[in-house]
Amino acid sequence: MNKRRFLSNSLTFLLLILSTIIFSASLYISIKFADQSVEEMIFYLVGGMKGASSDVFISGIKFSLIPFLLIFSLLALPLMNTKRRRQIIEVAVKGKKINLQVFPNKFIRKYKVIYASIIFLFSLASCYLLLGIDEYVKGIKDSSYFIGNHYVSGTNVSITFPEKKRNLIILYMESMESSLIDKVNGGGWQYNVIPELENIAKQNVNFSNTSKIGGALPIYGTTWTVGGLVSTTSGLPLKIPVNGNEYTSSKNFLAGAYTLGDVLKKEGYNLEFMAGSDAEFGGRKNYYLKHGNYDIFDLNAAIKKGKMTESERVAWGFDDTHLFEYAKDEITSLANSDKPFSFSFLTVNTHFPDGYLESGAEKKFDTQYENVYAFSSKQVDEFVRWLQQQDFYQNTTLVLMGDHLSMQPGDYFKTHTYEGYQRTIYNAFVNPVNRPVNEKNRIFSSLDMYPTILGSIGVTIDGERLGLGTNLFSNRKTLEEEYGFEHVNEEITKNSDFYNRQILQGDYLELLDKAKKEKAESNQ
DSSP states (O other): OOHHHHHHHHHHHHHHHHHHHHHHHHHHHHHHTTTOOHHHHHHIIIIIOTTOOHHHHHHHHHHHHHHHHHHHHHHHGGGSOOSSSSOEEEEEETTEEEEEEOOOHHHHHHTHHHHHHHHHHHHHHHHHHHTTHHHHHHHHHSBOOHHHHHOBOTTSSOEEOOSSOOEEEEEEETTOBGGGSBGGGTOSBSSOSOHHHHHHHHHSBOOOSSSSSOOBBOOTTOSSHHHHHHHHHHSOOOOOOSSSOOSSSTTTTTTTOOOHHHHHHHTTOEEEEEESSOTTGGGHHHHHHHTTOOEEESHHHHHHTTSOOGGGOOSSSOOHHHHHHHHHHHHHHHHTSSSOEEEEEEOOTTOTTTOOOOTTOOOOSSSHHHHHHHHHHHHHHHHHHHHHTSTTGGGEEEEEEESSOOOOSTTHHHHHSOTTOOOOBOEEEESOSSOOSOOSSOOOBGGGHHHHHHHHTTOEETTSEEBTEEOTTSSOOOHHHHHOHHHHHHHHHSBOHHIIIIITTSOHHHHHHHHHHHHHHHHO
């Protein structure tokens, strides 16, 4: 084989392999991660995969192996060397053999590099459309001043705490949405999967999009875990850097944002974040270190402190039973300090697909996913009851929130909820300082949780807005109510110079001041 033929064969093989990988990966993502956004996938690929469980990759490889082999075989079939000019395939149809004349493979073999290049371009085009990359690119191309025009930094408004500062506990519940409450009480199910969480919402403050139990509408840049954590504590969507900035270090993570952690740190709070997995995953550790310098309790910390051994870990780290156990210990320790504290933690058992059903969980429903949610509801209720029995409870507010809607693949929620039902993210504020002016029939998103959380512990915010969020305890309209949810969602999807320069880098306002000074000097 001469050198030229070797190179053409190698290039053809490489292009077909790459095409097959793209086809099979796109197929896998579109089936298993149908409701995940392109932004989320890019975010994790760019720098958020550190700390991810190896099971995620193993599962992906197993699922994609057979499709990979089938697709590659089909793509390579026209290049197979046959003695006849035309390739004949005999197909049995109702007992009779029919000869199908296939395009002459001699011609394709002659121009195999061109053939492989066309297949490769077709695979890219399919991926582009199948995964919704076209919509993502459109958002980058279109520019908007909406974020810059409406962003309120906590450094520019008065934020006043009560004389006696209140403790704050935030429990993020993985994929927890109000849908699993029965239809009669505002959910989408015909029966109640999470009765304990329903009762908590009824007995406390539940901000709702309806007159019954409801919650926050999913908005751009907030629909996955890290996006949920960031949006509810900064009032900002988590947008993918387009100018070289990244989230891979605590120095760079939203360098120009002023968040809940920054506010509480300035007020002298002890801060801690807990997760049952490696906190490095998705840049969570970087965010909480940058904004508040939180103490981090994760899988690695649990092992280091002798709470568990490496051999005792489940797929991602430790399950929710151990999460609540460790959380109680940490909260008790924080409460013994003479400083106010804020403790945030995140459950994970209800993560898609199908969730993680602990051995002690009851199996009363037809699907594992429902049983996992039912057990999670009981666990949260038990934690709330424990908290209410503690001496420090009277001076403590508990915020319960889903981090985002469930991403369970397929039509799982469509088959269980009624037509026209609007899925929303669950929330409940337990033992807040004030009662809201109006907690029902509100149009809001995760962005509004940042000032609302502060409002729940008695903080007064001049103008009632922080980030892009509005304090729901107040009577001020949210941006979604003022401009319409679809409009706000569309505008924050677009490219924002303010976000890229001020929020990501922290230098936009400084550049504006410099430009103003230079202009003033030139006019003199």
